[in-house]
Amino acid sequence: MIHYRTLSGILLICTIIACSLNFLSCKRSTSATHTSNTVSIIPEPASIEYTEGSFALSQQDIMEIVEFENDTTYGKEGYELIVNTAGISIKGSPAGQFYGLQTLLQFFPAGNVAKTDIEIPCCKILDKPRFSWRGMHLDVARHF
Numbered sequence: 001m002i003h004y005r006t007l008s009g010i011l012l013i014c015t016i017i018a019c020s021l022n023f024l025s026c027k028r029s030t031s032a033t034h035t036s037n038t039v040s041i042i043p044e045p046a047s048i049e050y051t052e053g054s055f056a057l058s059q060q061d062i063m064e065i066v067e068f069e070n071d072t073t074y075g076k077e078g079y080e081l082i083v084n085t086a087g088i089s090i091k092g093s094p095a096g097q098f099y100g101l102q103t104l105l106q107f108f109p110a111g112n113v114a115k116t117d118i119e120i121p122c123c124k125i126l127d128k129p130r131f132s133w134r135g136m137h138l139d140v141a142r143h144f
Helices: 004-025 094-105
Strands: 047-057 066-070 079-084 087-092 118-127
Touching: 047 079, 066 094, 079 094, 087 094, 094 118
Parallel strands: 066 087
Antiparallel strands: 047 118, 079 087, 079 118
């Protein structure tokens, strides 16, 4: 007959081995470096096309530089963000323009940059929600 302590010891060892094998099987990404004209954008847009050059943004108000255009062809929350050497334009519905502006703000470095010039890489970003609904996580196990 197996004692309770022996059984719990065997389960503990099996758990440690399973966790170790799971940890060792995970692949680590070796491509964490980005080139100078790529930016990590969250959530990842549907498409990004980078082109040559950049737009130099000096100490100006962003609302004076960005050209907003109403366009409903991208859907209710979709947008097109175009950055070229001549300027920045965001096309979309009012909600899409808001999300396009949030994407543009991710090109800015963190911290106080009031005294520095910012170079935004030239690109064309098209994005719209993949699903027509917004989701949320509800932990129902705590509330029954």
